[in-house]
Amino acid sequence: xxxxxxxxxxxxxxxxxxxxxxxxxxxxxxxxxxxxxxxxxxxxxxxxxxxxxxxxxxxxxxxxxxxxxxxxxxxxxxxxxxxxxxxxxxxxxxxxxxxxxxxxxxxxxxxxxxxxxxxxxxxxxxxxxxxxxxxxxxxxxxxxxxxxxxxxxxxxxxxxxxxxxxxxxxxxxxxxxxxxxxxxxxxxxxxxxxxxxxxxxxxxxxxxxxxxxxxxxxxxxxxxxxxxxxxxxxxxxxxxxxxxxxxxxxxxxxxxxxxxxxxxxxxxxxxxxxxxxxxxxxxxxxxxxxxxxxxxxxxxxxxxxxxxxxxxxxxxxxxxxxxxxxxxxxxxxxxxxxxxxxxxxxxxxxxxxxxxxxxxxxxxxxxxxxxxxxxxxxxxxxxxxxxxxxxxxxxxxxxxxxx
Amino acid sequence: xxxxxxxxxxxxxxxxxxxxxxxxxxxxxxxxxxxxxxxxxxxxxxxxxxxxxxxxxxxxxxxxxxxxxxxxxxxxxxxxxxxxxxxxxxxxxxxxxxxxxxxxxxxxxxxxxxxxxxxxxxxxxxxxxxxxxxxxxxxxxxxxxxxxxxxxxxxxxxxxxxxxxxxxxxxxxxxxxxxxxxxxxxxxxxxxxxxxxxxxxxxxxxxxxxxxxxxxxxxxxxxxxxxxxxxxxxxxxxxxxxxxxxxxxxxxxxxxxxxxxxxxxxxxxxxxxxxxxxxxxxxxxxxxxxxxxxxxxxxxxxxxxxxxxxxxxxxxxxxxxxxxxxxxxxxxxxxxxxxxxxxxxxxxxxxxxxxxxxxxxxxxxxxxxxxxxxxxxxxxxxxxxxxxxxxxxxxxxxxxxxx
Numbered sequence: 039x040x041x042x043x044x045x046x047x048x049x050x051x052x053x054x055x056x057x058x059x060x061x062x063x064x065x066x067x068x069x070x071x072x073x074x075x076x077x078x079x080x081x082x083x084x085x086x087x088x089x090x091x092x093x094x095x096x097x098x099x100x101x102x103x104x105x106x107x108x109x110x111x112x113x114x115x116x117x118x119x120x121x122x123x124x125x126x127x128x129x130x131x132x133x134x135x136x137x138x139x140x141x142x143x144x145x146x147x148x149x150x151x152x153x154x155x156x157x158x159x160x161x162x163x164x165x166x167x168x169x170x171x172x173x174x175x176x177x178x179x180x181x182x183x184x185x186x187x188x189x190x191x192x193x194x195x196x197x198x199x200x201x202x203x204x205x206x207x208x209x210x211x212x213x214x215x216x217x218x219x220x221x222x223x224x225x226x227x228x229x230x231x232x233x234x235x236x237x238x239x240x241x242x243x244x245x246x247x248x249x250x251x252x253x254x255x256x257x258x259x260x261x262x263x264x265x266x267x268x269x270x271x272x273x274x275x276x277x278x279x280x281x282x283x284x285x286x287x288x289x290x291x292x293x294x295x296x297x298x299x300x301x302x303x304x305x306x307x308x309x310x311x312x313x314x315x316x317x318x319x320x321x322x323x324x325x326x327x328x329x330x331x332x333x334x335x336x337x338x339x340x341x342x343x344x345x346x347x348x349x350x351x352x353x354x355x356x357x358x359x360x361x362x363x364x365x366x367x368x369x370x371x372x373x374x375x376x377x378x379x380x381x382x383x384x385x386x387x388x389x390x391x392x393x394x395x396x397x398x399x400x401x402x403x404x405x406x407x408x409x410x411x412x413x414x415x416x417x418x419x420x421x422x423x424x425x426x427x428x429x430x431x432x433x434x435x436x437x438x439x440x441x
Numbered sequence: 442x443x444x445x446x447x448x449x450x451x452x453x454x455x456x457x458x459x460x461x462x463x464x465x466x467x468x469x470x471x472x473x474x475x476x477x478x479x480x481x482x483x484x485x486x487x488x489x490x491x492x493x494x495x496x497x498x499x500x501x502x503x504x505x506x507x508x509x510x511x512x513x514x515x516x517x518x519x520x521x522x523x524x525x526x527x528x529x530x531x532x533x534x535x536x537x538x539x540x541x542x543x544x545x546x547x548x549x550x551x552x553x554x555x556x557x558x559x560x561x562x563x564x565x566x567x568x569x570x571x572x573x574x575x576x577x578x579x580x581x582x583x584x585x586x587x588x589x590x591x592x593x594x595x596x597x598x599x600x601x602x603x604x605x606x607x608x609x610x611x612x613x614x615x616x617x618x619x620x621x622x623x624x625x626x627x628x629x630x631x632x633x634x635x636x637x638x639x640x641x642x643x644x645x646x647x648x649x650x651x652x653x654x655x656x657x658x659x660x661x662x663x664x665x666x667x668x669x670x671x672x673x674x675x676x677x678x679x680x681x682x683x684x685x686x687x688x689x690x691x692x693x694x695x696x697x698x699x700x701x702x703x704x705x706x707x708x709x710x711x712x713x714x715x716x717x718x719x720x721x722x723x724x725x726x727x728x729x730x731x732x733x734x735x736x737x738x739x740x741x742x743x744x745x746x747x748x749x750x751x752x753x754x755x756x757x758x759x760x761x762x763x764x765x766x767x768x769x770x771x772x773x774x775x776x777x778x779x780x781x782x783x784x785x786x787x788x789x790x791x792x793x794x795x796x797x798x799x800x801x802x803x804x805x806x807x808x809x810x811x812x813x814x815x816x817x818x819x820x821x822x823x824x825x826x827x828x829x830x831x832x833x834x835x836x837x838x839x840x841x842x843x844x
Contacts, residue, residue: 176628
């Protein structure tokens with residue numbers, strides 16, 4: 039499908055008429071260009087992105103040249119790619135990346151934001167047991183900079199490749215009076231599908247179940263209002279390499295050996311500036327979770343999942359529980375990433391507040407039946423995740439306790 | 442599903458700890474509240490919106506309390522609501538409402554923006570022959586004002602009701618450093634479904650076909666950079682009633698008699714201020730088009746459609762054509778709405794420029810087989826549309842000519 043042009047831009051590549059004769063004569067006539075929308079810049083940008091998007095398209099995407107809608111076949115009967123759903127439930131999520139965009143704009147590092155954007159929606163979607171199918175992005179900028187837009191869009195496409203979904207649509211808006219100078223915003227939208235009887239249901243969680251924690255890659259995309267406040271408050275320099283930001287093979291939250299090389303971008307923490315560490319892309323768990331769910335499709339050994347976003351581990355894991363169980367989490371069972379210790383120290387932030395705002399090193403939780411806990415952890419590790427056994431489910435009233 | 446809180450907000454309703462003991466002691470510890478995110482205000486807002494969203498939910502929406510994803514059953518076998526797709530194609534669109542948000546923020550009129558948001562995506566979606574199913578919104582604000590957010594969200598829900606789709610998700614982000622003071626932005630995402638063999642295909646358009654034009658309700662949601670420039674340039678007052686803005690029963694682009702009372706909000710042009718006229722919500726054609734398509738499901742008498750957005754009639758209609766036909770449009774076949782004459786006069790804008798930027802009174806086009814043109818026009822009129830026969834398809838090379 040065609041990508042829509044910045045707001046209000048005539049779709050034609052012809053230049054708007056200038057100084058056309060008019061009734062009042064003396065007055066110069068107004069055109070689009072006067073209104074601050076630069077068509078040429080946008081056209082150059084759009085030429086470079088079509089091929090980027092196409093790389094995310096599998097055989098289920100239907101070509102729709104010139105159309106402003108993306109088309110995706112749900113059932114697909116061709117050999118090799120056969121997919122059929124008996125009682126398909128569409129699962130849809132939307133999210134932005136919060137004020138991480140503002141930090142990125144300040145540091146002029148844009149190549150991870152699209153991965154963040156895909157991660158935030160897709161990680162919410164897989165929690166339901168769904169398989170991601172399609173993604174669309176909305177990018178609004180104060181002023182079109184085709185290099186920045188190209189980088190953003192390529193990173194969205196990279197996120198879609200990692201998540202295994204097709205980028206079938208998007209919108210770019212240039213809105214000079216709305217955004218502050220140099221600022222931008224992004225919203226993402228993901229749709230997946232799950233067989234009705236395989237959709238996650240909190241009633242499945244039972245005492246005895248084991249809680250597995252999957253390592254995060256860093257701050258992910260929550261808590262950036264506080265991150266920015268710490269940077270400002272402690273007068274930290276974004277382009278400086280701070281020694282205490284780097285830890286022993288931990289800062290990217292996963293073991294080097296286990297990570298499939300082509301899956302997610304590598305972020306060696308050593309030698310990284312503060313900005314680079316803070317802008318490490320959010321880990322996308324879709325591929326690992328979908329592969330694991332597929333392996334245990336019949337036995338339904340996974341009883342619940344949680345994507346750890348704003349509110350930290352407790353406030354997100356609680357949503358996977360029913361009111362007859364508690365999750366008892368051992369906070370010492372995984373290593374806290376150096377970036378969190380760094381932020382806590384420089385911001386002088388209380389431990390409780392840290393745990394309420396940040397993921398602290400665990401980005402995703404999987405609640406599994408105890409007899410399969412080791413097998414599921416092994417499978418997830420082989421998929422490239424760093425997996426910790428962080429707690430268990432006990433009788434209770436739907437609470438999460440950290441000790 | 443649960444609506445996500447403003448960016449980075451802890452999901453817990455407990456207040457973040459303040460002045461907690463810390464290693465450095467003397468330094469006051471940083472909390473979320475310091476970072477400018479007001480949780481109480483958001484909580485009050487969220488309490489009021491749940492019931493608004495529920496009103497858009499039919500029996501195919503699956504309840505997902507606490508979840509951050511919306512669930513919608515595609516196939517649905519219960520009596521009364523039976524829906525089954527043989528080869529379903531998902532159709533997805535995203536769009537914003539451009540700098541119309543900025544005009545709304547200036548005039549403090551927010552109750553149409555949500556309808557605009559739904560219209561922009563859903564009108565693109567029905568062009569493919571699809572039936573809208575679900576909608577999600579992303580609303581980002583400089584600062585949470587719960588009255589404004591409530592109004593915006595209610596208007597999104599109203600748009601979904603008009604379009605016949607379920608509002609199953611959304612995100613609200615508070616981003617103080619990104620947006621200018623008092624500004625906001627919105628993005629919408631719509632998903633629909635079409636049977637593969639009923640999806641629109643430009644190859645169906647043949648010489649002899651008739652082009653029907655459906656009246657717009659006003660400027661819709663394109664061209665607002667230019668609109669705002671005209672207002673500024675001609676020193677127009679947004680809260681003033683200008684006599685030449687009102688026309689004989691035309692300014693809302695539809696006949697009063699034909700419009701079903703509950704379908705779309707009425708906007709009598711007389712006595713309306715400039716801001717009210719400029720902020721008239723975009724017409725949503727979904728209900729009329731879906732009903733008409735359903736009536737002619739077997740015969741496939743509709744050969745193409747176009748939603749008239751940025752680029753005006755020519756640049757949008759051209760995308761419905763194949764390269765063996767032209768569309769010959771008679772520009773005098775429908776009345777230009779007074780608001781366009783008003784903008785042209787005060788902005789001293791050339792006629793060509795006007796037609797390239799604005800819809801000029803036609804918001805949607807339907808290309809029909811000649812023997813069914815009258816019957817389709819009648820059906821659309823009974824659905825509440827004001828319909829004009831505006832041109833015909835001739836042999837050609839894929840161009841639109843206006844005369």
